[in-house]
Amino acid sequence: MRPGGRTKVKSGCRTCKIRKVKCDEGRPACQRCISTGRVCDGYGIWGGGGNAYGDPQRLTISKSTQVIHRPLLSGIIDDKGYLEWFKCRTAIKIPGTFRSNFWSTLLPQASFSEPAVLHAVLALSSVHKRQTVNTDAQRLIRTNPDQQEQFGLRNYVKSIKAIGHLKPHCSIKDRASFRVALITCVVFVCLEFLRGHFETGLVHLRNGISILREMKILSNRNDAVARLKSRRDSTDDWIIEALSRLHLQVELFQYTFEHPNPNLCLQGTWQNTPASIFHSIFEGWQELERLLNGIIYLTHQARRQAVPGCVSAKESLELLEHQQHIKESLVQWLATWEAFEQSWGPASEERQKAYLVLHVFHSMGAIMVNTCLHPRDEMIFDYHTNQFIFLIMQLAGLRDVHLIKTLPGHLMDMSRSVVDFGWIPPLYITAVKCRVHRIRLQAIRLLESTSHREGIWDAKITACVARKVMEIEERDFYENEDTEDFFPLDSLPTPRDLDLPVLPDSHRLREVEVVLSGAPVDRILLFCKRMQHGLDCRVLLSEFDVHLQRWKD
Structure with missing residues (x-):
């Protein structure tokens, strides 16, 4: 207690702090100030008070x-x-x-x-x-x-x-x-x-x-x-x-492998009814982000289900219902988003880029939600080849309006780096999960055509890992096949490309895990899961030296 019996004021609006009285911290103005006829001066940068908080003109410094x-x-x-x-x-x-x-x-x-x-x-x-x-x-x-x-x-x-x-x-x-x-x-x-x-x-x-x-x-x-x-x-x-x-x-x-997930609290309200109208690009992205979080949540739950005794029959049914809900929500999102695009008419280059990014992540989400309940079945992605083709063509279109050519050296062009989403995640998922040689190679070459970073996603590191995964999986499987590996990056796969033999399950890597080691990163560790002596073991496949630009198996 302070002299005079008052408790020291550590929070509250400016007016109550100056008066050294307890504030109820009501918004936009506290009841303490309102009840005494005073003007509430708000909470500094946190807004509130008898001001125009929320007015964009006021919020500009x-x-x-x-x-x-x-x-x-x-x-x-x-x-x-x-x-x-x-x-x-x-x-x-x-x-x-x-x-x-x-x-x-x-x-x-x-x-x-x-x-x-x-x-x-x-x-x-x-x-x-x-x-x-x-x-x-x-x-x-x-x-x-x-x-x-x-x-x-x-x-x-x-x-x-x-x-x-x-x-x-x-x-x-x-x-x-x-x-x-x-x-x-x-x-x-x-x-x-x-x-x-x-x-x-x-x-x-x-x-x-x-x-x-x-x-x-x-x-x-x-x-x-x-x-x-x-x-x-x-x-x-x-x-x-x-x-x-x-x-x-x-x-x-971390989508391609099972990992501890302490962040489920950020899943938000992904089971809510989708919005019926978008008023901005930002609203469209918020809705899509919510659905992607829901798909990741389902993927984690399905991995739990794959362990005997972890998930009940009731919980399995709930996962199927949630999967169906997200599928329907993605369909509704696309219809709502296309209506928004049409209402805006011709788009600037920046707006066109945003449109393409949203379509790309929607297509990626559609593949993820269709496969999320089968985390141990790598063959399931073969049923979605047409979706992968559609996605890779969207990504090729995004390259023309968004990204830059590769620069010399193995470090990143930081002037083009962001902490937001671009095209790296969908390209990587395509390269690792789609086993059609032509499609995954196109994804890898698109990755190799840029040198920037999107948050934790590094274009050159990602391309390096994706190419290594393809080499390990395919080995000499297509040695006697006539594969065309040099093609325009914006071209569609030919019927001949799609008629190549299907890569068998025994060749496919499961639970592909990438560990970025060092500060700054100087080693890339590539792991997967394999059955050894009846146990599902985490196995180190290879290690990449960033400075020497060389894999060590």
Whole structure:
């Protein structure tokens, strides 16, 4: 207790904090202020109060806002240059096709009032600038951190220290402190993925999901959404959206093998009735992302079912019902999306790219949902050859409007890298799961035609792994067959291509697992599952040395 019998105020609106009274934290204005006739000043970057929270004009950072928060940057001249880079380059490029208010609004505002977020943003900007400006040769020659890298590392450490100061507030469930920690966590994940420190990035992602569980946001999300005029007006939803997208990327990366799944809390409301109309590209992607999460959930449940005694007959029936629901939802999504496209008329190149990405992920989702309940049956993908052909032609079309040609060297062109979805996941899944030689080779060659990164997905690493999987599976099976491996990347398979003998089940790899080792990654480990002495064993197939560009079986 403080002198006078008052409890120290650690959270609440600005008005209640100044008055040193307990705030009920009501939105948009707290009841304490309303009941006393006062103007509620809101919750800083978290909005609320007697202001126009949710108004896009207010949410844009103005020069006056920067002046107010300038003391946070006082005495640090270099920081302003990196903030300018972040504003003009990183915040525009990194989010990718499906941009969100997390990057355009929340992160810039939070960086001007929260030290932890500011230093995380500076570190991310430094890494992005360094990787974009420097050539592959310059990055390989340097063995010690240069001045720019040291700047990024210093701010990384400062951000971690600033988060440490938030721990007392997090321990008392202070929502604002949780949000600062989550925003910083998202930036850390993106930063580590850009650096090629994938294992560290995954640790940050898991930490972020653990914080979400503590906040209990997800369990109450439906009620919160119902109370809001727009989902995108909610800070919590912006944060969840950013983490959810990173989570889905990782789950797709791990889609081909069984793995511990601590992230099921992000599945959201995938069993809900699909939307009957879309008002924006963003809404279309949100709906599709929800369905993809549902398919991944079903895949995990089916893997449990494959173990005797883990799933009851009732649960098996429920999985079939859920699968059918998602199939129907995907059909309805496509009809709704095509109606949205027609209503907009001719599309710009950027909008056309977004349209193609959405169609690609819908086609990939259709294959995944049709095969998800048979995780140990690699032959089942042969029934979906026509869908794979349709998907590969969509991907070939996407290449013309979206991606770049391969650059010299084995490192990535970071100026084209994003933390959003592009074409790498569907190309990889096609290359690994479709056993029609011509189709999978086309997917691999499309991957090899680019050199960028999409979050945890690295184009050259993915292409390297996919080609190795094809070589291991096919071996000399097509040695006496006349295969045409040099064809235009936008061409359709010929009847002759499709008439090749079917690759037998004994040749196919099951549970293909890729481990990215090192910081930055210097080894790629390729595993699969095989029966040995009556046991289903995880087997190391091969190891790739990134610098030597060589597999060691």
